[in-house]
Amino acid sequence: GAGVSQTPSNKVTEKGKYVELRCDPISGHTALYWYRQSLGQGPEFLIYFQGTGAADDSGLPNDRFFAVRPEGSVSTLKIQRTERGDSAVYLCASSLIGVPGTMRADTQYFGPGTRLTVL
Amino acid sequence: DAKTTQPPSMDCAEGRAANLPCNHSTISGNEYVYWYRQIHSQGPQYIIHGLKNNETNEMASLIITEDRKSSTLILPHATLRDTAVYYCIVNVRNRDDKIIFGKGTRLHILP
Numbered sequence: 001g002a003g004v005s006q007t008p009s010n011k012v013t014e015k016g017k018y019v020e021l022r023c024d025p026i027s028g029h030t031a032l033y034w035y036r037q038s039l040g041q042g043p044e045f046l047i048y049f050q051g052t053g054a055a056d057d058s059g060l061p062n063d064r065f066f067a068v069r070p071e072g073s074v075s076t077l078k079i080q081r082t083e084r085g086d087s088a089v090y091l092c093a094s095s096l097i098g099v100p101g102t103m104r105a106d107t108q109y110f111g112p113g114t115r116l117t118v119l
Numbered sequence: 120d121a122k123t124t125q126p127p128s129m130d131c132a133e134g135r136a137a138n139l140p141c142n143h144s145t146i147s148g149n150e151y152v153y154w155y156r157q158i159h160s161q162g163p164q165y166i167i168h169g170l171k172n173n174e175t176n177e178m179a180s181l182i183i184t185e186d187r188k189s190s191t192l193i194l195p196h197a198t199l200r201d202t203a204v205y206y207c208i209v210n211v212r213n214r215d216d217k218i219i220f221g222k223g224t225r226l227h228i229l230p
Contacts, residue, residue, distance in 0.1 A: 004162070033217060042121070042206060042220030043163065056217060091162050108218060110162025 002026075004111035006092050012117045013082055021077040021114045025094030032075050033108060034067055035091040043091050049075060082118045089113040121221030122146065123207045128225040137194040139224050141207030144188040149211050152183060154192045156203040157223070163206065166192065202228045 005024040013019050025032050031050055035043035045059040049069045057067075064082075069075040079086055093108040124142040131137040143152065151170050155163040167174055167181045169190075174181045180193040194201055206223040210216060 035218075035220075040222075042204075042222050043218070045217040045219065048217055059217070093162070107165045108163075110164065112160070112162055 004092055004094055004109055006090075006111040006114050008114060009112065010115045010117075012119065014119050015082060015084060017082050017118075019079050019082055019116065021079075021090050021116070023075045023077070023092030023094075023111060025073065025075070025092070026109055027073075029094035029096055029109070030072070031095045031108075032069060033093040033095075034075070034077050035093065037089045037091055037113070039088075046077070046090075079116075082116075084118050087116055087118045089115050121219050122209045123221055125205070125207050125221060125224045127222065128227065130227045130229055131194075131197045132229050133199060134196055137197040137201065137226060137228070139192040139194075139205050139207075139226065140189065141192070142189045143207070143209050146187050146209050147211075150209045151211070152181065152187075152190050153208045153210055153218075154179070154181065155206045155208065155218075155220075157206070158200075158203045163220075166205075197226075197228050199228050199230060202226060 007022045033048045034046040036046055037043040047054055047060055047067050048056040052069055052072045064080045067077045091110055091113045093110045095108045122143055122145055151168050153168040154166040156166055157163045166178050167176055169181045169183055171183055183190045204223040204225050206220050208218055
């Protein structure tokens with residue numbers, strides 16, 4: 001596709017349940033980022049992948065949060081034992097950072113986000 | 120924490136120029152100024168970036184002061200579709216680094 005896509009667009013779950021959020025980056029983008037955005041706040045960094053490996057996971061709030069990118073393309077953010085405080089919009093972005101000679105190599109392209117509501 | 124300071128909200132009449140200020144007094148010599156915007160229910164969208172020279176593209180102009188401690192994003196002819204939250208960010212260019220967002224400026228375009 002032309003842009004970053006995220007599924008589902010909305011997810012409602014109950015406290016204590018497990019959820020998976022999916023991100024399809026722009027084809028060929030090596031870097032992938034997850035952010036979380038609470039109401040009225042700017043996006044907050046969670047984790048960054050370069051290829052298949054997590055290069056920086058310093059933003060993950062606790063060990064209930066985990067993300068994978070097994071083939072260096074699609075990524076899944078996994079949240080165990082969800083809590084009401086996890087309710088937010090989860091944003092994914094991708095970029096060509098690190099690829100020499102690319103146009104706008106320093107631009108992150110964001111998806112529309114997944115709105116997670118934990119009841 | 121974000122290294123930038125922006126007013127929480129601004130109004131601008133449709134068709135007029137919208138001038139959005141940003142203070143970044145602790146910016147380092149190798150850090151660029153980036154602007155993103157976020158329209159309601161969408162992800163942030165890149166607008167423009169610059170180091171020390173003024174920059175212009177099809178979306179906006181970026182004016183950076185000589186001491187680089189502040190900048191202004193200019194939307195020359197604002198339309199209702201420019202209603203959004205605008206984020207000013209400083210970052211080292213072409214490095215695989217996370218973006219640290221502040222709260223941004225909520226721009227209201229008035230008909």
